[in-house]
Amino acid sequence: MKICFRKGTSVMNHPSIIQGAEAFHLKGNDVGILLCHGFVGTPQSMETIGRKFAAKGFTVRAPRLTGHGTDPYDFEKATYHDWITDLEENYLELKKTCSQIFVVGQSMGGLLALIIAGRFKDIAGVITLNVAYEVPGLEMYRNKISPRFIEESAPDIKNKNVHEITYPYIPITAINELLSVAQYTKQHIHQVECPVLLFRSSVDHVVPPESTNDAYDQLQTTQKEIITLTNSYHVASMDYDNEKIINDSVTFISKTTRQQGQVPCLI
Template identity: 55%
Template structure:
């Protein structure tokens, strides 16, 4: 049986910016694509960093491809991307939006040499999907409008999500949650005060359960769930840059 090859949707491709010797792996969330972290990636690249954003398997193509994926595919994707970035950068930081945030945490727990993790509304709980946990039908679940406060922002995503993919997201959360204590590198947590997808206390939970001695949490007051595309994206870029410089140079003076 021939495997179906799906084309990548225009604008949903992985992206890479070559900068200095500090690399940032930037991971999108569930049903999203690199486009959802594209503006943030450009802001970080403009600050001099090398930025690489992978497209996770089944994302940015066709929902039928996502239906055939396992959460282990997404773990493999981000791991392979890290190993690629590690070859060209002296230090590597992992940043992730929503599901990308928990994938970043898992990676940091496994690879202790990672210089730091940045999470943006990390998905340790997704109440809107949890009611489908024990269901096998319908095959696809309608997706609402992306949770973005700013008007006129279009995110590349699917209009319907396979229930098998929802199960994989929930299984990924179950797999990673008990491993949070394995994360010991510096951690920067961004959480939107108003998030209609992931409860803000999801970020509090991960903050409390990692083993990192250097960690900071920042509240975003003008963005919803997809904060990487929302009003606060410049704040995320600025504070991420400050934190990375602080991790690399302990006497770095943070801008106000």
């Protein structure tokens, strides 16, 4: 079967960004929230919680990772090193105006959040949503080069009234980059010293809840906590429990900032 994608172009022949998949920045106080979407996702998947964080007074920044929100051919060229660099650069940009920064990552975004927290010791804390520490459903593609593309299933969201921007097909090279970044995280997770809050959905058809348990067990920080979401599937940032995620995250942020000698100004 031949798979064809419409390849849009924009300025300087860069692939065009899907409408609604753009990065966003919401200015608030000097406590920054850096949001990182997951594999095949876009900043759109983080917009609901991003706006709710902003409503609490925080400055919010959500970058679009390389190869995401454009087309599968563009995605095919991306590497996990690109994704780490994307998040690092946005962290450094946010740091220009924020005295404390918390990194919030959905699925693969949780892996990237843990990686940069291990590198930048001044990151105040990390919050993961169904971190993709283990993705057993994709292991069959490890080190494979064919088929070139595989069909992507519908986003794993319990709330059927929610639409996530993704791709209809995924390049197998990108799947291997996801598996590689998971392996890289396992090799470096011991470097994370900041507090970590890990959310896991009790029902997740993409990443088993045990994935979060494994990440928790490998974290060396003494300030770590798991919270279970009972009314959401994998893309928890867009699902029924997004209000719980915000409330529990704000509690975590407030507690952490107090311990670090600052009190966030919340609306």
